Amino acid sequence: MSVVIIGGGHGGFQVAASLRQDGYAGQVTLISAEAALPYQRPPLSKAYLKDGIADALHLRPASFYARNGITLRLGTRIARIDRAAAAVITDQGEAIAYDHLVLATGARNARPPVPGLDLPGVLGLRDLDDAQRLRGAMSTARHAAIIGGGFIGLEFGAVARGAGLGATVIEAAPRLMARALSPQMSGRFATLHRDMGTELCLGRLAVEVLEAEGRAAGVRLDDGTRVHADLVLLAAGVVPNTELAQEAGLAVANGIVVDKHLRSSDPAIFALGDCATFPCRRMGAPLRLESVQAATDQARAIARTIMGQPAPYDALPWFWSDQGPHKLQIAGACLPSDAAVPVGDNIVIRFRDCHMTGVETINAPGVHMAARKLLATGLGPTQADAAAAGYDLRALAAERKATV
Ligand SMILES: Cc1cc2nc3c(=O)[nH]c(=O)nc-3n(C[C@H](O)[C@H](O)[C@H](O)COP(=O)(O)OP(=O)(O)OC[C@H]3O[C@@H](n4cnc5c(N)ncnc54)[C@H](O)[C@@H]3O)c2cc1C
Structure with missing residues (x-):
């Protein structure tokens, strides 16, 4: 038996x-288009931009793969x-046969139709090569224009400010991280970023990358404003890498469509992580999650299913997102329409039909952990309780633990 x-x-x-x-006793082949040993992506927009230590990113040393009989095909x-031959074909024409195939192809940066994105000085941040280029550019740049006020754009903005660069974030939505956060938490982060010295252009579209002497010199906005910059980061979201699946005739809809066991429309083929859309019980809708935890939990579920103990993915x-000194943590899966109950400045509890669906915190790891326990057991507070002054989720989690 073999898993590819x-x-x-x-x-x-x-x-x-x-x-x-x-x-698992069969063959395991892990194929990566990248030349580097498998590595952690989150530090690319955080610690790595500061320290530049690539070796610290590796998930395991090279010896791990040899010791565990994992055939690693880098580059x-x-x-x-x-599918008819149950094989994958490399771009060099080599066929590699599989009994089970796992598509873990991730996502790539979205490229909105903005003229000038190909100019030198416009960079993305998805992989280690991107991070190395960005780190090099930061050493000479004075001002960064960041297209996109999502997690990666804001993490980079905070690092840029920390390194002494000016930073301007251009966001089409009227608020930051709008896809993932309550309006209250978006507003709080707008204040925190402005306090760090980042300029925010909210509700503004980038319509052109400006050019001077053959390089990016800034960004023109839809209201005519010119943001002058010698470095432009494109951080306007991602597109799932679904082409292999689509060309093989698998169902695709904003990601490779999988069932609760993460099987695609071909039972021999699984998909996970940034490239997969699964039926989310908590949201009552299909969901594609872009997070390390989801990719890791889904991977564990797939391994169990291949081992003959299928358990639905329901973690x-x-x-988390580190933006300068501010650690944002989110637990749960919320719909944009979920009610938001702020508890002080740094905590927002979300509710749907009076049931707690999520908790957003800043620099409050104890509350985040309490929220995870309460969300996992479905024993969260009522919306009315949460709205009381000084409400403490940690006390409820301790009490529930005592009574469960
Ligand atoms: C800069 C940055 C910061 C982040 N910060 C956080 C964070 O703080 N917290 C968090 O939870 N998440 C964070 N994320 C998101 C997180 O890294 C992703 O959700 C996670 O990596 C998804 O894992 P994955 O296995 O689905 O895909 P990936 O980790 O993206 O891996 C996909 C791999 O597949 C390879 N590939 C694609 N097509 C092919 C092909 N045809 N043949 C061979 N190989 C192929 C790609 O080259 C890539 O190496 C961050 C992401 C980035 C880019």
């Missing part, structure tokens, strides 16, 4: 590691899937 995994990111690596941990891109989603 396309993509050596967080999810792909974890499938290989979990299969061996669970005692190898899969060009297509031949509680959680996420």
Whole structure:
């Protein structure tokens, strides 16, 4: 028996590691288009931009793969899937046969139709090569224009300010991180970023990258404003890498469509992480999660299913983002319409039909952990209780633990 995994990111690596941990005795082949050993992506927009230590990013040393009998094919891109032959074909024409195939191909940066994005001085931040280029550019740049006020744009903005660069964030939505956060938490982060010296242009579209002497010199906005900058970061969201699946005839809809066991429309093929859309019980809707935790939990579930103990993927989603000294943590899966109850400045509790669906915190790891426990057991507070002055989720979690 053999398992072939396309993509050596967080999810792909974890499938290989979990299969061996669970005692899988067949062949395991992990194929990555990137040349580097599988590495952690979150530090690319945080610690790595400051310290530049790439070795610290590796998920495991090279010896781990040899010791665990995992065939690691670095710098190898899969060009297509031949489902009839149950094989994947590399871009060099080599066929690699599988019994189970896992698609862990992640996502790539979205490129909005803005003229000038190809100019030197416009950079993205998705992989280690991008981070190395960005780090080099930061050493000479004076002002960064950041297209996109999501997690990566804001993490970079905070690092840029910390390194003494000016930073301007251009966001089309009227508030920051609007896809993921309550309006109250978006507003709080706007204040925190302005306090760090970042200029925010909210509700503004970038319509052109300005040019001077063949390089990016800033960004023109839809109201005619010119943001002058010698470095432009494109951080306007991602597009899931679904082409292999689509060309192989698998169902795709904002991600490779999988069932609760993370199987695609072909039962021999699984998909996970940034490239997959799964039925989310908590949201009552299909969901594609872009987070390390989701990719890792889904990988563990796939390994169990391959081992013959299928368990649906139903883990509680959680996420973090470090923006300067401010650690944002989110537990749960919320709809934009979920009610938001602020508890002081740094905590927002979300509710749907009076049930707690999520908790957003800043620099409050104890509350985040309490929220995860309460969300996992469905024993959260009522909306009326949470609205009381000085409400403390930690006390409720301790009380519930005592009575469960
Ligand atoms: C800068 C940055 C900061 C982040 N910060 C956080 C954070 O703080 N917290 C958090 O929870 N999440 C964070 N994320 C998101 C998190 O890293 C992703 O959700 C996670 O990596 C998804 O894992 P994955 O396995 O689905 O895909 P990835 O880790 O993206 O791996 C996909 C891999 O597949 C490879 N691949 C694609 N197509 C092919 C092919 N045809 N053949 C071979 N290989 C292929 C790609 O090259 C890539 O190496 C961050 C992401 C970035 C880019």
